[in-house]
Amino acid sequence: MLASAVFKSGINITYTDELTDLNTENLAKYDALVIYANYDTIGKAEESALRAFVEGGKGLVPLHCASFCFRNSNWYVQAVGGQFKTHTTGRFPAVIVNSKHPVMKDVPAFETWDETYVHDKINPDKTVLTERVDGDHHEPYTWVRKQGMGRVFYTAYGHNDSTWTNKGFLTLVKNGLLWALGDKVNKQVNALQVPQGTYTAADIPNYEKRDPAPKFQAPFSPAESQKLVQVPVDFKVELFAAEPDVINPIAMAWDEKGRLWVIETIDYPNEVRTDNGTGQDRIKICEDTDGDGKADKFTIFADKLNIPTSIVFANGGIIVAQAPNFIFLKDTDGDDKADVRENIITGWGKSDTHAGPSNLKYGFDNKIWGVLGYSGFDGAVGGKQMKFGQGVYNFTPDGKQLEFLGRTSNNTWGLGFSEENDVFISTANNTHSAFLGLPARYVSEDAGQKRDFQSVKKLDGHYDMHVVFPNLRQVDVFGGFTAAAGHNLYTARNYPKNYWNRIAFVCEPTGRVVHQAILKQNGAGFTETDGWNLMASADEWVGPVQAEVGPDGAVWVADWYDFIIQHNPTPRGFENGKGNAYINPLRDHDKGRIYRIVYKNGKSYTPIKLSKDDIPGLIAALESDNMFWRMTAQQLLVEGKNTAAIPALINIINSKKQDNVGLSGTAVHALWVLKGFGVIDGSNPQVMQAVVGALQHPAAAVRKAAVQVLPLSNAALKEIIKANVLNDTDARVRVAAVLVLADHAPDNNIGTVIYDAANNESNSKDEWVSKALQAAAIKHKAGYLAAYAKKSTQAGTLNKSIYDVLEQTGKANTGSTTEKSKSGLPPVTINLKVVEHVMQFDKKLLTVKAGQKVILNFENPDFM
Numbered sequence: 001m002l003a004s005a006v007f008k009s010g011i012n013i014t015y016t017d018e019l020t021d022l023n024t025e026n027l028a029k030y031d032a033l034v035i036y037a038n039y040d041t042i043g044k045a046e047e048s049a050l051r052a053f054v055e056g057g058k059g060l061v062p063l064h065c066a067s068f069c070f071r072n073s074n075w076y077v078q079a080v081g082g083q084f085k086t087h088t089t090g091r092f093p094a095v096i097v098n099s100k101h102p103v104m105k106d107v108p109a110f111e112t113w114d115e116t117y118v119h120d121k122i123n124p125d126k127t128v129l130t131e132r133v134d135g136d137h138h139e140p141y142t143w144v145r146k147q148g149m150g151r152v153f154y155t156a157y158g159h160n161d162s163t164w165t166n167k168g169f170l171t172l173v174k175n176g177l178l179w180a181l182g183d184k185v186n187k188q189v190n191a192l193q194v195p196q197g198t199y200t201a202a203d204i205p206n207y208e209k210r211d212p213a214p215k216f217q218a219p220f221s222p223a224e225s226q227k228l229v230q231v232p233v234d235f236k237v238e239l240f241a242a243e244p245d246v247i248n249p250i251a252m253a254w255d256e257k258g259r260l261w262v263i264e265t266i267d268y269p270n271e272v273r274t275d276n277g278t279g280q281d282r283i284k285i286c287e288d289t290d291g292d293g294k295a296d297k298f299t300i301f302a303d304k305l306n307i308p309t310s311i312v313f314a315n316g317g318i319i320v321a322q323a324p325n326f327i328f329l330k331d332t333d334g335d336d337k338a339d340v341r342e343n344i345i346t347g348w349g350k351s352d353t354h355a356g357p358s359n360l361k362y363g364f365d366n367k368i369w370g371v372l373g374y375s376g377f378d379g380a381v382g383g384k385q386m387k388f389g390q391g392v393y394n395f396t397p398d399g400k401q402l403e404f405l406g407r408t409s410n411n412t413w414g415l416g417f418s419e420e421n422d423v424f425i426s427t428a429n430n431t432h433s434a435f436l437g438l439p440a441r442y443v444s445e446d447a448g449q450k451r452d453f454q455s456v457k458k459l460d461g462h463y464d465m466h467v468v469f470p471n472l473r474q475v476d477v478f479g480g481f482t483a484a485a486g487h488n489l490y491t492a493r494n495y496p497k498n499y500w501n502r503i504a505f506v507c508e509p510t511g512r513v514v515h516q517a518i519l520k521q522n523g524a525g526f527t528e529t530d531g532w533n534l535m536a537s538a539d540e541w542v543g544p545v546q547a548e549v550g551p552d553g554a555v556w557v558a559d560w561y562d563f564i565i566q567h568n569p570t571p572r573g574f575e576n577g578k579g580n581a582y583i584n585p586l587r588d589h590d591k592g593r594i595y596r597i598v599y600k601n602g603k604s605y606t607p608i609k610l611s612k613d614d615i616p617g618l619i620a621a622l623e624s625d626n627m628f629w630r631m632t633a634q635q636l637l638v639e640g641k642n643t644a645a646i647p648a649l650i651n652i653i654n655s656k657k658q659d660n661v662g663l664s665g666t667a668v669h670a671l672w673v674l675k676g677f678g679v680i681d682g683s684n685p686q687v688m689q690a691v692v693g694a695l696q697h698p699a700a701a702v703r704k705a706a707v708q709v710l711p712l713s714n715a716a717l718k719e720i721i722k723a724n725v726l727n728d729t730d731a732r733v734r735v736a737a738v739l740v741l742a743d744h745a746p747d748n749n750i751g752t753v754i755y756d757a758a759n760n761e762s763n764s765k766d767e768w769v770s771k772a773l774q775a776a777a778i779k780h781k782a783g784y785l786a787a788y789a790k791k792s793t794q795a796g797t798l799n800k801s802i803y804d805v806l807e808q809t810g811k812a813n814t815g816s817t818t819e820k821s822k823s824g825l826p827p828v829t830i831n832l833k834v835v836e837h838v839m840q841f842d843k844k845l846l847t848v849k850a851g852q853k854v855i856l857n858f859e860n861p862d863f864m
Contacts, residue, residue, distance in 0.1 A: 347379015
């Protein structure tokens with residue numbers, strides 16, 4: 001709310017709730033500090049930094065409860081000008097006592113419901129601007145003061161939305177903040193000449209039933225629009241390309257020369273054509289030939305396309321998602337224009353143009369990955385008929401094999417990989433961050449699993465997105481993520497360390513933001529917390545649809561730049577077109593921008609060009625600190641099948657050195673290159689020795705990759721068990737190992753191994769490890785149950801992992817559920833046909849003989 005109120009005055013706000021950010025180095029980046037918090041104490045180092053900050057000439061703006069912060073600091077209490085003592089609540093006016101002060105310019109005597117603060121420890125050295133009058137009592141409520149060379153603005157108002165939505169209060173705070181910034185900063189702010197925009201009446205869907213209804217804002221030039229973009233304090237926005245050179249960029253990718261390729265779709269969303277060769281859309285190569293950071297050469301690689309939605313490089317050409325087809329395009333004569341066109345997969349739905357396939361990416365496993373919305377897929381691939389809806393999938397680059405990997409909860413337009421090959425997804429409608437825990441083949445109905453066993457889990461740690469201008473146009477998930485697009489992690493090393501392989505960028509075009517999702521490993525899965533924004537705009541046309549790390553280590557943003565972003569549902573009074581989007585004449589078809597978000601203190605970028613024939617260059621790129629170059633080198637090595645690289649790859653894996661991205665980056669890619677070569681088959685002893693040795697690598701990501709690339713053989717299985725990765729300290733490695741067991745043909749010995757793993761409490765309590773164990777136990781049912789019958793004769797507890805497997809295999813069938821179980825597990829009937837079973841049950845020793853049936857009611861939480 002504060003950002004929205006002050007942004008168009010040229011003020012950028014960065015949010016933090018970390019007291020450690022009150023340090024000299026960090027505070028030096030800012031002109032003022034706003035405090036709205038209830039921290040009772042402040043450390044001496046933080047107090048010293050804050051004191052130097054304010055008394056050195058910077059602004060301090062404590063709001064409301066900030067007058068009860070840092071009570072251990074006499075300096076802070078005196079600097080604020082008083083300390084909260086007591087309050088009740090009520091509705092009362094702001095009684096203005098100093099209307100001539102610049103803070104009070106255009107501030108009315110507003111009235112609001114709020115907490116009725118009473119202060120003590122009042123510093124007389126202040127200028128009171130408003131009072132709260134209660135009978136004969138006049139309580140100072142808003143004041144300003146000087147502290148050293150700095151300025152302090154305080155108001156006791158601000159308890160909740162009743163005040164924060166009051167225009168008079170917001171004007172008061174904006175004026176107070178501008179005053180606290182001081183004359184010098186105010187002159188700089190005024191010099192910005194932040195554009196305010198031209199608004200006119202137009203036929204705009206009033207999704208949020210605003211009063212007054214929204215008005216049409218005329219578009220800004222790229223230079224004007226950039227002034228309305230906020231990025232973190234150490235970053236800057238640089239324009240790479242804009243209209244007329246780039247129009248409606250829906251997707252972008254970079255080739256092995258570092259050149260940007262952009263899909264321009266003028267036909268989107270409703271010009272759905274029956275002949276895919278007659279569209280207005282095109283793929284354009286954008287190059288910066290003089291090194292000034294801006295594109296100056298534009299080449300149309302392919303045109304006459306119709307609503308292409310994604311692009312990925314493969315086999316010397318590109319694969320384009322253009323429902324109903326995936327198209328392979330290639331230039332064979334070197335003129336940067338496609339002269340080969342071939343449909344490689346057909347069956348992608350086009351009933352809704354924003355619900356089709358998107359986000360094609362080359363994966364660690366040397367397959368092409370992508371996501372899909374509810375338009376779905378229905379077609380034949382490799383002679384196999386397939387049908388699936390919204391979710392994530394992958395396919396071989398030749399298009400001959402396709403696998404559906406997991407269903408998502410909503411229309412889906414986001415996919416990203418971590419440096420450790422973790423897979424993340426974003427969808428529309430309140431799931432901006434999700435995690436692919438297990439491929440669908442391990443949790444399908446055919447495997448005996450329940451249908452509610454999801455491969456993809458929502459991670460969202462918060463609802464809100466953080467906008468800097470309130471004029472949203474959203475049909476649902478108001479104020480939240482209704483159109484999340486992309487989920488690309490920061491996988492380079494040009495940003496500060498807290499970004500590295502940790503923060504993902506999720507675009508929200510309806511909110512004009514690029515959100516920062518902070519990802520943290522939790523067992524074999526992840527959690528997400530709110531990292532606020534990398535970029536936010538108050539320009540009502542800005543619509544970021546893709547944000548991804550480019551070859552230079554900066555984050556590049558594709559800005560759709562269109563006043564109408566929302567596709568559907570259709571507002572009252574509008575009609576849908578062929579693409580199932582409502583028809584609106586305000587949809588723009590001649591603008592678009594590409595930005596780079598650059599870290600000011602980042603290292604300079606030296607352009608790189610790779611070739612599949614340059615083995616030393618590819619090996620060097622495989623050790624880059626930017627995953628874009630590592631993945632590009634991996635792809636070119638695999639496609640080139642140049643086995644002369646094998647010795648260098650073995651050296652990378654064996655070295656176990658601390659490389660540019662820690663212990664994992666280079667070796668993970670080297671392992672998957674060897675897998676792509678097809679040489680991890682025992683024919684090369686050095687290769688096998690290196691891969692088996694990687695099972696003991698210091699980096700968990702390398703151990704996981706080693707498990708995944710080993711062949712499905714008894715010899716490899718023995719090495720996996722010997723390396724004890726089933727008890728790895730990293731749960732993701734354990735999941736990978738268990739899934740290898742699940743892929744083997746049914747075997748009683750493997751069933752025993754799985755049973756032993758299921759008895760490990762760290763496995764049974766982990767969401768994804770326990771699910772992987774269920775899938776593996778079902779595959780090796782006979783051996784698992786034999787181990788259960790043999791080993792469970794010892795008194796003990798029945799953990800949830802074993803319970804789940806027994807239920808899934810049919811040896812445990814759900815009984816009456818009329819008695820509610822405290823543990824969450826229903827009563828279960830277990831038919832024991834083989835041996836006596838002794839179990840500790842509710843502190844009583846229960847013996848069950850062969851052939852008997854017993855109902856176990858899992859009321860005892862120990863059974864979990």
